[in-house]
Structure formats: structure tokens, C-alpha cells
Amino acid sequence: MRAQSKSGSRNTEANKNKASTGRVSFEVSGTTFTVDDCYSYIKQIGHGAYGVVVSALNKKLNTKVAIKKVPKAFEDLIDAKRILREIRLLSFFDHENIIALVDLQRPPARTGFEDIYIITDLMETDLHRVIYSRQDLSDEHIQYFIYQMMRGLLFMHSADVIHRDLKPSNLLLNKNCDLKICDLGLARGFDNSKDENLTEYVVTRWYRAPEVILNASHYTKALDIWGAGCVFAEVLGRSPLFPGEDYLDQVQRIIAVLGMPSQEDMSFIGNESAKRYIKSLPKRQRVPWSTLYPKANPVALDLLNKMLVFNPNKRFTVEECLAHPYFEGLHNPDEEPVSSVKFDWSFDDFTPTKPLLQSMIYDDSLKYHPL
Structure with a gap:
């Protein structure tokens, strides 16, 4: 009898059983x-x-x-x-x-x-593993990773889809440095927010935009730009920028870097108690990105500065990010396709039951395995 491998796996040809089906x-x-x-x-x-x-x-x-x-x-x-x-x-x-x-x-x-x-x-690995490996990352590597992320995001946003959970482990890579966005289970259309407590479910905490933490009632594509900016910063610094322990700590960490937001920049916050909480915090001055990332390309930091903006209405769009000088030599509008149709979210408006969900999954499988 053959011993199990360390992984607990018994995956040999000997124990594969071919079914009659x-x-x-x-x-x-x-x-x-x-x-x-x-x-x-x-x-x-x-x-x-x-x-x-x-x-x-x-x-x-x-x-x-x-x-x-x-x-x-x-x-x-x-x-x-x-x-x-x-x-x-x-x-x-x-x-x-x-x-x-x-x-x-x-x-x-x-x-x-x-x-x-x-x-x-x-895909062979993901950006999280690359960031925390000993592999040296040149500015060209970083530029190419972030460009591909924004290129994929452009296509999503053009189809009226917000990813809502951008983070390094959801960006897959192969040895040619090709990048693919994955894990779209939290994605939504722009106002499609009926069946979940969005504060809890949207975006892993460290990558949550201020409007998600403080408002959680209406989101725009700017949410993904914040997540992408947090990824960008993590690649530059090889550590997370805002590793909050809870949502209050998350807000404090954001303000400790970006400085105290102005009254105008808090105008998007619908929750008065959230506004009062921010105003109660110690006044903080903005920390220059060059202080946090002294070895980074200054042009990269200029783009980061346009992405990690407290007020979502003032953040760069994905189109503006792609046109930024940091992507000079990569950016080509003719090779950055957009979706010709919007994703149809109408299927999503139903109360889930086990038989209904099973039937819908079964129907979807028939596209790949016709009867």
C-alpha cells in the first residue's frame, strides 16, 4: 500500500477511478x-x-x-x-x-x-505571493502589472460592472508577467445592492474605499480605483498601506496618510455620526508619497496621488489612469478594448432558493455541455 504524500493527497494513477459515465x-x-x-x-x-x-x-x-x-x-x-x-x-x-x-x-x-x-x-501565481517573495520588482515590472490591472478594469467598467474586491491575491500572474483579474463573486452593477449588508461584504477591509467604510449606500466605479491604488501602493512598498484592525482603525490609518479631509471632501458621507467621528479625530497633515516610498518613480507616485483620493468624486477614472504619463509606452487606446454591451444584471433580482439556484447553475453548464 502506497503511503500518502505530505499534502494528504492520494493522487496517483493507481487511485484514480474512471467512472462509466x-x-x-x-x-x-x-x-x-x-x-x-x-x-x-x-x-x-x-x-x-x-x-x-x-x-x-x-x-x-x-x-x-x-x-x-x-x-x-x-x-x-x-x-x-x-x-x-x-x-x-x-x-x-x-x-x-x-x-x-x-x-x-x-x-x-x-x-x-x-x-x-x-x-x-x-495561472502560475498571484500578485500577493510576488509582493511577499524575495523577487526583485523593477519599475518596469510594477508599471506592467498596474497597467494590465487598469486595462482589465476598463473593460469591466465599460460593461457597468464594479469588481468591489480588488486586492493582490485577486490578481493572477504567470511567468511572462501576464496579469488576469479574478474572483468576481462580489461584483455588482452600479446600484444593485439589495441582498447583502454591503458594509461587511464589500472589499477586504484593507482595500476598502472611504465611501464603503463610511457610507455603504451608493457606490460608483471610483470604489475600484481606490482598491487599485491600494494594490499599487502595496507593490511599491512590499507591504499593505492601510492594514486596519477594524473599520474605525481603517479610517484613522487613511487619515494619518491623506490628512484630515475638508468639509467639501466629506460631503459624500451621508451618515452624520460618521462625519462627527472623523471630526473628533486628531488633526493630521498629509504625508508625502515620496516619504512613504522614497525609492519609487516620482511619476508612479503622481498617479498614486490621483487614485488614493478621499473624495470619490475627485478620484481619477480608469480612463484617466490609463492616459497618465506613468503608462507612456504601454498606453494605446486602440489596444484597450471596451465592452460593446453592458452586462445584464436583471437575472440577479430574485430571492434565492436551493432548487432555483441549482437549476440556474445547471442551465449555465449546458452552454459548455449541451444535452
Whole structure:
């Protein structure tokens, strides 16, 4: 009997069981994958609350993919609705800098199933791992990463989609430094905010824009520019810019760098108690970006200064960011496509039930596996 590997995986050809239905099963860290037999397991590449991600070879196409298994996907209906939303968005987007959905495993029946298998492009790493590696990052590296992020964001925003959760771990990379935005489960249209407590669910705290922390009732595309700016700063400094311990600490950290906002720059805050809280804080002067990032390209810092602006109405748009001198030599409007159609959010206006969500996921899988 062969011993298990350190990862707890028993992923050898010997223990792969080919099912009569044209499926193959393998076990990874205690999780059993059952997928179409065109896929050959390579290795585990991720593990988290959402499930397990593996790399695999599509033997028919001779291409490598990432397979994410979401087990017991319908236990939390809000989470399941997010998964559906991500599937719809990934199916809609066709852009070099946005991860592509290449397959959605067809469930065994329209309802009654528990697991979802999402198959996407395979990327080798993510920006979080690169930032915290010992790898040297030149200004050219940084420029190229941020340019690609903004290029993907341009396409999203042109389709009336706000990502809402930009952070280094949601920016995937390969060895050629190609970048793709992933994890669109929190994405929304501009006023589509009906079914969740947005203060809690929008954007990992360290990347939350002031309007999210302080208002949480109406968002614009400027929310993503703030998140992108936080990513930019983290690449420049190799550490997070605003690592708040809670939302009050988050506000204090932002003001400690940007300085106390003016009355005008707090005009977007609808919550009077939030305004009073800010006014009660010690007066802080703005810290120059060159003090925080003395080795950075001054042109990069000028762009950062246009992105990390307290008042969302004064932040650069994605179009203005791309036209900034920092991207000279990369920026070319003819090679920065926008979406010809807006994403249709009408499907999202429903009260989720387990059978309804299962049926919708099943229907989506038929695009990849017609009956």
C-alpha cells in the first residue's frame, strides 16, 4: 500500500477511478473531485474556505486549466448566489486581463446536487505571493502589472460592472508577467445592492474605499480605483498601506496618510455620526508619497496621488489612469478594448432558493455541455 504524500493527497494513477459515465475521480487533501475524463490531475494549487483548487490537463485540447471545486455550495444561499454571479460574469467577459471561464462541469441532474466545479485559465501565481517573495520588482515590472490591472478594469467598467474586491491575491500572474483579474463573486452593477449588508461584504477591509467604510449606500466605479491604488501602493512598498484592525482603525490609518479631509471632501458621507467621528479625530497633515516610498518613480507616485483620493468624486477614472504619463509606452487606446454591451444584471433580482439556484447553475453548464 502506497503511503500518502505530505499534502494528504492520494493522487496517483493507481487511485484514480474512471467512472462509466465518462468521469474520473481523484482525491486531494481529503476532497474527492469527480470531473470529465478529459481532465488529468496535475497538482493542488489552492485551498481555502471556498474549497480546493487543482491544476489539470485537458487532454483533448492539450491545455492546462484550474479546477475549483465548491463543495456543499448551496448550504449558504447568499454564497451560492455569489457563485452564480461569478459564473455569469466570467462567461460574459472576453478580455486578456480577466480570467476566463473555460468550462462549467455539468451536474448529474438539474437539482439535488451539492458541488460545483468551475474550470478557468491556469495561472502560475498571484500578485500577493510576488509582493511577499524575495523577487526583485523593477519599475518596469510594477508599471506592467498596474497597467494590465487598469486595462482589465476598463473593460469591466465599460460593461457597468464594479469588481468591489480588488486586492493582490485577486490578481493572477504567470511567468511572462501576464496579469488576469479574478474572483468576481462580489461584483455588482452600479446600484444593485439589495441582498447583502454591503458594509461587511464589500472589499477586504484593507482595500476598502472611504465611501464603503463610511457610507455603504451608493457606490460608483471610483470604489475600484481606490482598491487599485491600494494594490499599487502595496507593490511599491512590499507591504499593505492601510492594514486596519477594524473599520474605525481603517479610517484613522487613511487619515494619518491623506490628512484630515475638508468639509467639501466629506460631503459624500451621508451618515452624520460618521462625519462627527472623523471630526473628533486628531488633526493630521498629509504625508508625502515620496516619504512613504522614497525609492519609487516620482511619476508612479503622481498617479498614486490621483487614485488614493478621499473624495470619490475627485478620484481619477480608469480612463484617466490609463492616459497618465506613468503608462507612456504601454498606453494605446486602440489596444484597450471596451465592452460593446453592458452586462445584464436583471437575472440577479430574485430571492434565492436551493432548487432555483441549482437549476440556474445547471442551465449555465449546458452552454459548455449541451444535452
